[in-house]
């Protein structure tokens with residue numbers, strides 16, 4: 723579903739992605755991991771067509787990102803790390819505003835149904851500034867789901883929120899995966915990786931350090947890793963010190 727081939731991204735002289743290649747299969751939940759500054763957000767922004775790569779090729783569902791950005795945008799929902807919501811207007815006005823960009827026209831009741839699914843139905847008429855941090859994250863996610871995309875790109879969708887909201891968001895991600903959506907998301911949360919991801923990709927200095935399952939990573943590390951907890955394998959993997 724997502725094919726990244728030798729993609730590089732320069733910001734001035736800084737190489738944020740360095741000839742990175744990876745692929746994500748249809749229906750997979752793919753966790754994108756790596757230390758701060760390793761290039762995760764940059765990759766998601768390239769895939770979401772928010773920024774152009776400096777080199778390499780990307781295809782999404784067979785569409786070439788350089789020539790066919792429009793059909794790609796219809797297929798993907800992007801949840802950016804920064805909240806893309808307006809504090810001074812209501813929850814409903816936020817979803818109505820964002821839904822206007824979609825080719826799928828949604829009625830008022832369809833928009834309310836979207837809010838209800840994520841537990842925000844009873845807050846539809848409240849200003850966003852009155853919501854908790856977890857509720858704002860949920861609103862940021864629901865905006866990406868309005869056009870019913872096949873692919874979700876989520877940049878730290880659960881960062882900095884309470885345990886309950888995190889659990890509810892993770893349940894939603896699981897449900898979306900069960901519906902057959904392909905999901906690529908970044909996180910720094912070990913439990914999420916173990917609970918949600920079919921496969922993980924680890925970036926190190928803009929390159930792919932590892933791609934596969936956690937079990938395969940443990941096997942690749944050899945006998946020395948057999949006593950390590952999943953958390954320790956993951957810690958070494960994310961720090962680029964497992965192999």
Ligand SMILES: Nc1ncnc2c1ncn2[C@@H]1O[C@H](COP(=O)(O)OP(=O)(O)OP(=O)(O)O)[C@@H](O)[C@H]1O
Pocket residue numbers: 733736737738756757758759760761762763764765
């Ligand atoms: N707009 C920009 N201009 C200049 N440099 C940038 C820009 N965006 C990202 N970078 C640099 O590119 C590198 C990769 O950043 P990126 O945000 O992709 O990392 P990340 O893995 O998502 O980090 P984090 O886990 O902290 O979110 C960093 O060195 C960062 O400083």
